[in-house]
Amino acid sequence: MTKNPKFCGGKYCHISENMIKLLSGCQLGKRSMMAATDLLAAGFTAVTDIAGGFAAWTQNGLPTDN
Template identity: 40%
Template structure:
């Protein structure tokens, strides 16, 4: 009996998502030239985010709950080329892992998921852009100008 017919594509399993911890992600972003793309919502980004991060929401909050962004890969592709090295993050590392799966299926081969996400980044004491910090800095600058 002949073996069942298989194409080479059918026998190839997709490459697994590579997940790195926040320390490795920090090294990749600051020293190895990787870009950081945050897939949280704009509202989440507004509460704080990594310096120089791009934002492409993977999901939106709707009256029905969270819904996947149907244009996620298209928006991502408009900001990042398929050859670029990218670290993808979210709040905890789950959405970013799903985002990496979609990106890899679309031909992005140099994406890594940041395990633990933004929460782990903050817990590790790495620098962030926090709107409260920016507001405080602006207020301090205004006070200094008024004193001068």
């Protein structure tokens, strides 16, 4: 897994940290946790990570839209 060095240096820098809520998700949860950590370190305060990823989401019977 390679971290994108431009992740927090791209489009997110043009969004006010106080004006947006971010939801981070991936298949198993590791990449989204890393992304959420980077976003928090960049100053965003309203960041939520889907713990366990979308696999855990569906395994727990939470709603999806096909």
